[in-house]
Amino acid sequence: MRERIENINLSIRKISEKAAKIDDIVRFDIGQPSFDTPEHVKEATKEGLEEKQGYSPMLGLEEMREAVLNEEKQKKGFEGLDLGLENVMVTTGGMGALFAIFSARLGRGDKALFNDPCWGPYKMISEVNGNEWEQVEYWNDDRELRPEAREKIAEADMMVVNTPGNPTGYVLTEDQAREIGECAGENDTFLSLMRSITDWFTGKNITRQQFTQMIQLL
Numbered sequence: 149m150r151e152r153i154e155n156i157n158l159s160i161r162k163i164s165e166k167a168a169k170i171d172d173i174v175r176f177d178i179g180q181p182s183f184d185t186p187e188h189v190k191e192a193t194k195e196g197l198e199e200k201q202g203y204s205p206m207l208g209l210e211e212m213r214e215a216v217l218n219e220e221k222q223k224k225g226f227e228g229l230d231l232g233l234e235n236v237m238v239t240t241g242g243m244g245a246l247f248a249i250f251s252a253r254l255g256r257g258d259k260a261l262f263n264d265p266c267w268g269p270y271k272m273i274s275e276v277n278g279n280e281w282e283q284v285e286y287w288n289d290d291r292e293l294r295p296e297a298r299e300k301i302a303e304a305d306m307m308v309v310n311t312p313g314n315p316t317g318y319v320l321t322e323d324q325a326r327e328i329g330e331c332a333g334e335n336d337t338f339l340s341l342m343r344s345i346t347d348w349f350t351g352k353n354i355t356r357q358q359f360t361q362m363i364q365l366l
């Protein structure tokens with residue numbers, strides 16, 4: 149793994165370090181939030197620190213996993229699915245989830261497929277894990293799956309779909325999500341769907357107690 153890490157030359161950090169030396173540069177390289185942490189989140193963090201500290205269960209606190217499960221089950225398209233706690237795992241950030249998914253699904257030399265453009269670290273995780281990777285533009289201007297993308301999906305062992313997409317902000321319509329899901333299913337290509345979780349952080353659907361528990365896991 150050490151050699152593979154040393155060979156990674158895709159880092160956005162290296163590009164941004166160089167760019168930062170240029171005068172009058174506008175930074176789009178890292179998504180620092182442009183708003184303050186909401187008060188209820190700050191309060192829950194303080195409360196969490198007052199409570200007992202320690203290791204969390206491997207899969208995440210059961211109460212939290214139940215909250216995640218209940219929220220997911222209410223979502224459109226999930227109605228008929230037989231989802232249980234065994235389908236929910238809490239990870240340390242999105243990166244932890246990505247590493248776990250890539251490592252569990254791909255063996256050395258297996259191929260991952262990403263949209264073009266895509267979030268850079270997908271490629272780095274693949275390289276560190278010794279996977280092959282390829283990029284193809286998934287969609288045409290009419291929001292249909294491009295024939296070339298269909299061919300690449302058929303060849304890949306796993307594909308990543310990210311909505312809203314990073315770096316473009318492209319959001320899939322329901323028809324697009326169905327089309328790409330069906331294409332992956334027909335070709336037996338594992339579909340890894342990465343979705344923004346910002347709705348959890350608005351405090352709309354999660355109590356302060358549940359949020360305190362989440363903080364303990366982060």
Ligand SMILES: Cc1ncc(COP(=O)(O)O)c(C=O)c1O
Nearest residue numbers: 179241242243244267310314342
């Ligand atoms: C598309 C995408 N996936 C995953 C991540 C990583 O998430 P985290 O910072 O929670 O590890 C990011 C972070 O910017 C991202 O933009």
